[in-house]
Amino acid sequence: MSEPFGARLRRAMDDRGPLCVGIDPHASLLTAWGLNDDVAGLERFSLTVVEALAGGTAVLKPQSAFFERFGSRGIAVLERTVAEAREAGALVLMDAKRGDIGSTMAAYASAFLEKDSPLFSDAVTVSPYLGFGSLRPALDAAAASGAGVFVLALTSNPEGAEVQRAQAAGGGSVAQAMLDHIAAENAGAEPLGSVGAVVGATLGDARADLAVNGPLLAPGVGAQGATPADLPGVFGEALPDVLPSVSRDVLRHGPDVAALRNAARSYAEAVRSVVGR
Numbered sequence: 430m431s432e433p434f435g436a437r438l439r440r441a442m443d444d445r446g447p448l449c450v451g452i453d454p455h456a457s458l459l460t461a462w463g464l465n466d467d468v469a470g471l472e473r474f475s476l477t478v479v480e481a482l483a484g485g486t487a488v489l490k491p492q493s494a495f496f497e498r499f500g501s502r503g504i505a506v507l508e509r510t511v512a513e514a515r516e517a518g519a520l521v522l523m524d525a526k527r528g529d530i531g532s533t534m535a536a537y538a539s540a541f542l543e544k545d546s547p548l549f550s551d552a553v554t555v556s557p558y559l560g561f562g563s564l565r566p567a568l569d570a571a572a573a574s575g576a577g578v579f580v581l582a583l584t585s586n587p588e589g590a591e592v593q594r595a596q597a598a599g600g601g602s603v604a605q606a607m608l609d610h611i612a613a614e615n616a617g618a619e620p621l622g623s624v625g626a627v628v629g630a631t632l633g634d635a636r637a638d639l640a641v642n643g644p645l646l647a648p649g650v651g652a653q654g655a656t657p658a659d660l661p662g663v664f665g666e667a668l669p670d671v672l673p674s675v676s677r678d679v680l681r682h683g684p685d686v687a688a689l690r691n692a693a694r695s696y697a698e699a700v701r702s703v704v705g706r
């Protein structure tokens with residue numbers, strides 16, 4: 430039986446600082462790094478980020494879309510990126526944001542959460558907006574392989590509110606209903622459950638009960654305008670379980686490996702001083 434993701438993540442956040450850096454190979458970043466917007470550029474970019482950060486950053490989060498746009502050769506680069514990052518000691522969160530009916534979700538689960546899959550990752554992002562129950566195959570596969578699942582709750586983009594702040598059947602918001610489901614999945618887990626929630630750092634105030642006993646991935650730091658100083662206002666008492674995520678505002682420091690490392694380190698230190706652990 431593998432050690433649960435929540436326990437592995439807690440240790441990584443304590444040892445390396447609570448920070449996730451996204452690997453988002455935007456065409457504009459490839460150009461800024463002096464690379465071509467092609468598969469060779471994609472590979473150089475991604476493996477440079479891994480070389481710079483996988484040895485010292487708690488979590489790396491490749492965004493699948495930027496690899497998919499190059500077809501099968503892009504997916505091959507994604508496979509290598511995941512494998513090398515894990516080999517170097519980082520936890521890898523595959524940002525795939527999958528969501529579908531349960532029988533199809535089972536196939537996504539075998540793609541990302543079964544140990545012998547070429548894209549096996551420590552955790553994957555999923556969308557619960559086909560109903561939380563549709564995620565069951567992913568939740569079960571993750572539990573069986575000691576992996577994690579991050580469920581979108583309150584996303585960092587302003588358009589998310591239309592769906593996520595809508596009133597659910599029980600009277601609270603749709604997002605709160607998802608957070609309550611996540612809390613139920615994590616009940617009794619120590620030191621931290623393996624089902625995370627995605628809650629944008631950009632929200633100002635989450636206006637939700639975030640006591641889910643699981644990690645709270647907080648994207649939106651950096652390019653989308655949030656800073657580490659915003660985290661207490663958004664997360665309140667849930668702050669110790671927050672994993673802020675930054676992509677472009679770290680990646681823009683490349684291709685220099687030392688500059689990438691310094692950017693990630695200074696974010697990790699800033700978050701640590703705010704979170705207090």
Ligand SMILES: O=C(O)c1cc(=O)[nH]c(=O)n1[C@@H]1O[C@H](COP(=O)(O)O)[C@@H](O)[C@H]1O
Nearest residue numbers: 451492554584585629648652653675676677
């Ligand atoms: O799941 C995510 O990571 C995610 C959720 C969310 O609510 N907002 C959000 O921006 N993201 C992802 O986080 C990354 C943000 O990138 P930067 O804005 O460059 O830091 C992108 O890969 C987004 O797809």
